[in-house]
Amino acid sequence: MARVALVTGGARRVGRAISLGLAGAGFDVVVNYHASASEAGEVVRRVEGMGQRAVAVGGDVSSSEDVERISSQVRRHFGRLDILVNNASLFASGPLLEVEETEWDRVMAVNLKAPFLLVKATADLLTESQGTVINLVDLSAFQPWVEYPHHAVSKAALLHLTRVMARAMAPHVRVNAVAPGAVLLPEDYDQEERERSRKSAALGTLGSPRDVVDTVLFLERSRFITGEVVVVDGGRHLGGRRSG
Secondary structure, rough: OOEEEOOOOOOHHHHHHHHHHHHHHEEEEEEOOOHHHHHHHHHHHHHHHOOOOOEEEOOOOOHHHHHHHHHHHHHHEEEEOOEEEEEEOOOHHHHHHHHHHHHOOOOOHHHHHHHHHHHHHHHHHHHOOOOEEEEEOOOOOOOOOOOOHHHHHHHHHHHHHHHHHHHHHOOOOOOEEEEEEEOOOOOOOOOOHHHHHHHOOOOOOOOOOOHHHHHHHHHOOOOOOOEEEEEOOOOOHHOOOOOO
């Protein structure tokens, strides 16, 4: 029987790459989406074309009712869960003192509360399979991104939640995090912005979603790693490259 993966926000961008990468590694995939039904359907068709089973399940992962429904769909279609990838995220910006309370709460709900709800709803399945959880953070978990204050705080908190989960769910379930850098730039970036992003990495190159997929697969296979974060940023967190 194939192992099963649930990827939140699994229809677009990095989430799509993770869904397809796990399918390529032999997983059946539950593709969660919120507003990207057509994209989720396309991912399901791609996964099925690889010979794996897949189902698209819509739902707001910050809603406990929707999370319970997503969990019930995993149980109904597959009856097991081996890896949960908490990828769904909001990337909101704005000066700290201008962030509205409702926007702050929404970012915290999607970026932080949702992974907690999903782990809680699927813990029995993950325990039974001796599975793993992977939470997607980013460099704002380590750095005070003042242009994205609520996002940065949510990712820093998710990194700490990853470590709390790892202790709480051991020894049966491993929990780790991946922190991508510039692996998939915003579509509206111009060439100057792309070049600035490239130069910000010590390796002097942009990454790709495949770099994140490879790290997810590494952590899934690494049975002696839990409570850790792998930074996938080409050395961006080290500072810019020296000339010459």
